[in-house]
Amino acid sequence: MPTTAINKAGDRHYKTTVPLGFVEGFDLDGKRFEWSVKSGNTFELRVVDDDD
Secondary structure, three states: OOOOOEEEOOOOOEEEOOOHHHHHHHOOOOOOEEEEEEEOOEEEEEEOOOOO
């Protein structure tokens, strides 16, 4: 599985890169997401503006 890092991008923002395979496989380019905590070290990322 690909790995990536999270880097500070401003006072209250961070950024990361998303592996190309995820973006192409799930058609994520330009989509908006909802984040939620599942447990102490797991989160869920859900597409909220899916056209399907």
